Amino acid sequence: MPEASANLYAHLRQAFPADLDATAIETDAGQYYSWRDLDRGTAMLANFLQSLGLPEGARIAVQVEKSVEALMLYLATLRAGYVFLPLNTAYQSAEIDYFLGNAEPAVVVCDARNFGWVSTLAFKAGTRWVFTLNDDRTGSLLERAAHASDQHAVVSKQSDDLAVIIYTSGTTGRSKGAMLTHCNMLSNALVLKDCWGWRSPQQGGDVLIHALPIFHVHGLFVAIHGALINGSKMIWLAKFDPKVVLRHLPHATVFMGVPTLYARLLAEPGLNKSAARHMRLFISGSAPLLLDTFKTWQDRTGHTILERYGMSETIMLTSNPYQGERRGGTVGLPLPGVSLRVVDGQDAVLASGEIGDIQVKGPNVFAGYWRMPEKTAEEFTTDGFFKTGDVGRVDAKGYMTIVGRSKDLIISGGYNVYPAELESFINDLPGVAESAVVGVPHADFGEVGVAVVVARPGVQLDAGQILAALKARLANYKVPKQCHVVADLPRNAMGKVQKNLLRTQYS
Ligand code: MCA
Ligand code: AMP
Numbered sequence: 001m002p003e004a005s006a007n008l009y010a011h012l013r014q015a016f017p018a019d020l021d022a023t024a025i026e027t028d029a030g031q032y033y034s035w036r037d038l039d040r041g042t043a044m045l046a047n048f049l050q051s052l053g054l055p056e057g058a059r060i061a062v063q064v065e066k067s068v069e070a071l072m073l074y075l076a077t078l079r080a081g082y083v084f085l086p087l088n089t090a091y092q093s094a095e096i097d098y099f100l101g102n103a104e105p106a107v108v109v110c111d112a113r114n115f116g117w118v119s120t121l122a123f124k125a126g127t128r129w130v131f132t133l134n135d136d137r138t139g140s141l142l143e144r145a146a147h148a149s150d151q152h153a154v155v156s157k158q159s160d161d162l163a164v165i166i167y168t169s170g171t172t173g174r175s176k177g178a179m180l181t182h183c184n185m186l187s188n189a190l191v192l193k194d195c196w197g198w199r200s201p202q203q204g205g206d207v208l209i210h211a212l213p214i215f216h217v218h219g220l221f222v223a224i225h226g227a228l229i230n231g232s233k234m235i236w237l238a239k240f241d242p243k244v245v246l247r248h249l250p251h252a253t254v255f256m257g258v259p260t261l262y263a264r265l266l267a268e269p270g271l272n273k274s275a276a277r278h279m280r281l282f283i284s285g286s287a288p289l290l291l292d293t294f295k296t297w298q299d300r301t302g303h304t305i306l307e308r309y310g311m312s313e314t315i316m317l318t319s320n321p322y323q324g325e326r327r328g329g330t331v332g333l334p335l336p337g338v339s340l341r342v343v344d345g346q347d348a349v350l351a352s353g354e355i356g357d358i359q360v361k362g363p364n365v366f367a368g369y370w371r372m373p374e375k376t377a378e379e380f381t382t383d384g385f386f387k388t389g390d391v392g393r394v395d396a397k398g399y400m401t402i403v404g405r406s407k408d409l410i411i412s413g414g415y416n417v418y419p420a421e422l423e424s425f426i427n428d429l430p431g432v433a434e435s436a437v438v439g440v441p442h443a444d445f446g447e448v449g450v451a452v453v454v455a456r457p458g459v460q461l462d463a464g465q466i467l468a469a470l471k472a473r474l475a476n477y478k479v480p481k482q483c484h485v486v487a488d489l490p491r492n493a494m495g496k497v498q499k500n501l502l503r504t505q506y507s
Contacts, residue, residue: 166178189226190229
């Protein structure tokens with residue numbers, strides 16, 4: 001028999017404070033949502049989704065700007081037992097076409113201004129329903145749900161039932177949909193509740209500044225589940241703006257960000273010990289936090305950033321301790337219940353201090369890639385460990401340091417950019433013989449892409465036009481910040497492009 005208690009929403013709901021009229025979310029536009037509003041809003045949306053008669057396991061694909069109603073749609077999807085599929089708002093039609101074709105969602109929700117092209121792609125993919133949801137509380141979704149009841153019994157789910165599909169790009173081939181279950185997300189949320197010392201409403205509660213986008217693991221799960229499962233209020237910022245964060249710091253206790261957010265906050269003269277005096281915890285992740293940022297933050301605010309490490313496929317894996325030494329340059333210790341090992345090329349476990357591939361196992365590890373059983377099998381060892389593609393070492397005290405990646409990936413401002421995707425796009429442009437995209441250090445985004453392109457004989461290529469062609473088709477953060485047209489690419493004796501040389505040359 002399925003148990004209602006395995007539904008993540010049921011657990012989040014249980015953690016709502018006794019006073020349902022207290023504020024759950026305050027937005028930077030000055031709107032207030034109580035816990036009751038959250039519960040009623042998600043009930044109405046869940047009832048509306050269920051009234052559509054969707055099949056078991058139906059996917060609800062959502063590409064909308066950040067809003068509290070978008071958060072409610074996520075919670076309503078969980079509550080009604082369907083599968084949520086968040087999509088980055090920067091994705092353009094070629095990207096969305098692939099995701100919708102691959103996931104075959106029953107419902108697509110988009111901004112009204114994108115309805116024309118998104119609905120064309122959705123109907124082509126066999127989607128039955130396309131609704132709109134704008135960040136000003138308008139759109140057909142809310143109009144339709146307004147007629148639904150605000151009473152709703154959370155749909156029963158088993159712990160290994162699918163809750164979310166998150167697409168991650170691949171080092172080769174197309175993007176893969178990581179399938180996360182109710183158990184994956186609940187187990188991780190409960191572990192982090194203990195590890196990060198969240199204060200219950202009875203202990204005065206925490207207040208989280210939510211400044212991240214809500215279509216990736218960091219903003220959608222780590223931050224939102226963290227606040228909800230602790231009954232903590234959120235200060236909800238539509239977009240990250242360091243000045244707005246500074247204004248809210250005195251009223252908050254927890255902040256989560258990618259390293260770019262910390263670097264941008266440090267550029268604000270108003271960031272000092274006094275501004276951060278009410279804060280309990282600053283958490284960083286999604287990309288490496290420079291030691292310099294870690295130390296400067298300590299000096300300026302008196303707070304030691306807690307760095308943690310995770311992936312879309314695994315949610316959170318390691319964390320520096322809340323109580324205990326937070327070591328800059330490390331991502332801390334494995335979370336309780338997570339088995340983590342560093343191995344050599346034959347999957348033999350290495351001694352502490354030795355550098356190798358990071359593999360993990362635990363209740364947080366995803367159920368596989370959507371409709372890609374072979375790809376899934378390739379990414380797991382025979383004894384069930386997931387190969388993260390990250391390279392690291394563990395010191396004698398168990399702290400993990402990530403030293404690199406075996407996957408060809410650039411992390412730019414916390415977003416993943418896959419060189420293989422860009423190279424294949426550039427190689428298809430007229431006059432291009434071949435290309436290589438490499439990541440180079442960048443003061444703001446940590447790392448950014450540089451494209452190095454070789455023309456076909458007799459063709460004159462224009463670097464600006466190449467970048468413009470990429471910008472017209474791909475999410476803007478993926479577009480390399482520079483493009484160089486060169487005579488040839490450096491290759492080793494095996495004929496493989498030596499990306500390390502290009503990285504050094506263009507750094
Ligand atoms: C924006 N731009 C970027 C990026 N963001 N370029 C490279 N990398 C980026 N990340 C470019 C745009 O293309 C545009 O260029 C120009 O900057 C301005 O765009 P805008 O959107 O206004 O930028 P912004 O608002 O300043 O955004 C920067 C940002 C944002 C706030 C750092 O990128 C961001 O929210 N990053 C967080 C990503 C995140 O949540 N990651 C978590 C993934 P042009 O004008 O030329 O078009 S989850 C994860 O990684 C795992 C599981 C984990 O461990 O958490
Ligand atoms: P994603 O595909 O968006 O889930 O990105 C996951 C990747 O982000 C991981 O495999 C790591 O390479 C990287 N990552 C996440 N957190 C950290 C961190 N604290 N330090 C270094 N890399 C990180």
